[in-house]
Structures are given as C-alpha cells and as structure tokens.
Amino acid sequence: MAKPTDTREKLLQVAFDLIWNQSYGSVSVDQICERAHVNKGSFYHFFESKSELAVEAYEENWREKQPELDRVFSAQNPPLERLLGWCQYVRDRQRKKAEKYGHVCGCPYASLGTELATQDEKIRGKSQEIMDRTIRYIESALRDAAREGLISLEDAGGGARRIYTAVLGQLLYAKVHNDLGVLSELEPMIMNTIGVRALAA
Amino acid sequence: MAKPTDTREKLLQVAFDLIWNQSYGSVSVDQICERAHVNKGSFYHFFESKSELAVEAYEENWREKQPELDRVFSAQNPPLERLLGWCQYVRDRQRKKAEKYGHVCGCPYASLGTELATQDEKIRGKSQEIMDRTIRYIESALRDAAREGLISLEDAGGGARRIYTAVLGQLLYAKVHNDLGVLSELEPMIMNTIGVRALAA
C-alpha cells in the first residue's frame, strides 16, 4: 500500500470552510487546492467533480459534528433541556464563526442547499438528508417531553419540523442582517412553539 | 431625447427571474443578455456591474410586488385576515413558480441574500432592506390585532420578526425538499406563534 495521506481530508475540510464562508459559486477549485496546499491533479484524483467534493465535504462535516449533537440530545438530559442545549450549541457555533470571519455565516447546510437546490440534485439531496437527520433529534426530544407530560403533542414529526424551520429562518435572518442578536430569541421561540410558558430549569 | 426603450426593464426582469430560478453565481451576464435579446454593450450601458444589476433587479421587483402586498395587508381587512391572506399569497406565488420551472424556488430575497451576504455588502443590504419592509406589514397587522383585543402582545416588532423568520424557514425547507407541502403549515404556525387558537374566520 502507499503511504497514508491526509490530502483528501484536508480538501474536505478546506472546501467546507470556504463554501460556508463564501458560497459554492464563488469558491473555485483552484482556491480550494491552494488553501489546502494540494495540486489540482490530486484534487481530481480524489474527487470527480467540484459538485461531488461538496457533497462529500458536507457529509464529512456531519460525521464530525454528529457526536456533539448526540451529546446535546442525549437521552440522559431532560427533553426540554436538550432543546435549550441545542439553541446554545447553535448560537455558540455561529458566534465562533462570526468572530473568526467577521460576518455571520448562517447554517452551512441551508446555505448550500438553497444555493443549489434547483440546479444540482445531489447537493439538494444531501442538504435535505442532513436537515432531516437533525429534525429526528428534535422529534425524539418532543416525544420524550410529551411522555413526561411537559407538553401536549399530537404530531411529533410536524412539531419538530416547525421548530427546525423556525431556527433555520432565524439563522437566515441573522446572516442577511449580519447580526447575531436575533438568535437570543431561539429559546423563547421554541418554547412558545411547543406551548411551554416557563423557561427556567 | 432618444427613443424610449424597454431594454433596461427587460434586463431587470430577466435577471430577477434567472437568479431566482438558479442562483446569482450560476447566472452569467451573457446568459441574461441572451435571454433578454440585448447586447452586452447595452447591458453595461445601463448597469456598471452584474452586482449592481442584481440590486436594481430586486428593488424593481419589490416595486412591482408592493401593490399586491398593500392590498393583502390593507387596513380595510381585519388584521388576522391580513396574515392569512399573506400566507395564501406566498403559497400561490410559490406554486406558480414551481409549476413553471419544475422545482420550488423559495424566497427570492432570502436566496440571493444568503448566497451573497458574506461577499457583497450592497446585495446583503438590499436583501435586508426588503425583508425589513415586509416585516413592517406584519408588525402593523399585529398591532391592529392587539388593539382589537384579538391577541395579547408585548413587542410587535419582535413578534413580526418571529413570524417572518419562521415563514422564511418554511420556504427554505420547501425549496431544499422541493416540496410545497410544508407550506400548508404557514397559517397554523403563525396563529400558534401569536397565541390564537381558532383559525376559522
């Protein structure tokens, strides 16, 4: 076998970062290669196209982030605290990115998804997939909350989708306004959505 | 004076349509010119850059659509019906677009805004501006609803923003999933957000 290499991983990492900060359309393969200190030939040794790279970069990012979501949404935590912890997690991630790059970057999956949903079916599908995975965490938390009598709930799937889309919307708003302030409304918005009045733990 | 011309308007119209259906990055100036039956020189006679064209195209589209919003949000309509009418309006617009182009296109302002928020300050600003204008309609409806005792309300601006971002999120979800179905949740989501139980008029 040949020597093990981090070239592929570096490309995935750099690509995800650049696309999140800028956009798919404005990031070139040359730029990705340069930033990753990789030659173009190597790029096309590992990926057959820019589009495929994007799909794999986002899947890889999910793999990296999943343990954090598993922790936030752990069944060991009370269900409503899972949701609050998620808000915190989302806000932290946005704050770090914004500090590092000077502007609010929004949800990476949503950004790539909206940019290419009508043009690249594979990217659209991957974006959809990752969104649906996240919704499953929320759904599970809602079901547990209902079982504990904390909320009344008819449709866990629908409720989870409503919460998730509302968060997406606030992230979108924050990005376009380049202002993280609105994200302080994450928790009250969620609690209001599922009909919980008291916020204190 | 020279003969009056619709070249500029045609470019604005075509550009808005193409960017909405595809994305800013994937639409070229050549493509816009070709579709508008206009030469490149004429394009740069009216606009100094692709970016400026986009800003003006979106402003022009707002000017065209504003009367419809004025009608939907007319003070002649009961406040809650304004919101319901707006949901209908949004859904209709999405449905028409989706039928015409074969995929859900989402909110044009949000799509352009997220794609370029971190890269083109003028486009980001225009996107923000148009969003804030729309929120003002909602805010006014909420205030009127509160005055009529239909809802209880502390912060009309915050409530309107919450409603608007939630709608944005559902449009984003619909686009990425290429499915208009979720938009049937527009009304219940809004009514739940502002604490109205009964939906019937």
Place this chain on the structure above:
DNA sequence: AACCGAGTTGACTAATCGGTCAACGAATGT
C-alpha cells in the same frame, strides 16, 4: 532487484467569465 499502484506534480486545454470599447444609429433641439 524488479515491479506495482496509490498518490503527486504542474503544465495544459477549451470554454467561459465579467467587463471594455470605438464605431455607429436614430431621434431631438437649435
């Protein structure tokens, strides 16, 4: 030592990108 194959290199292509320009057309004001 000969070989193999995964990974690297960077020059190369054809197409396309956003943008420029000088020449031209046509209607108006004088």
Place this chain on the structure above:
DNA sequence: ACATTCGTTGACCGATTAGTCAACTCGGTT
C-alpha cells in the same frame, strides 16, 4: 442642416473556470 445625446452593436480583452493528462515519486510486495 447640424450638433448633441441616448442607446446599440459586436468584436475584443485578460483573467479565470472546471477539468485533463502523461510523467513522476515512493513505500510495499514478490
């Protein structure tokens, strides 16, 4: 009749785009 002004034309520019390729390196196997 003439100049002025707005708009048109399409060839042209240098830069950049995604993607290709044949030659190469180098550790592991036989």
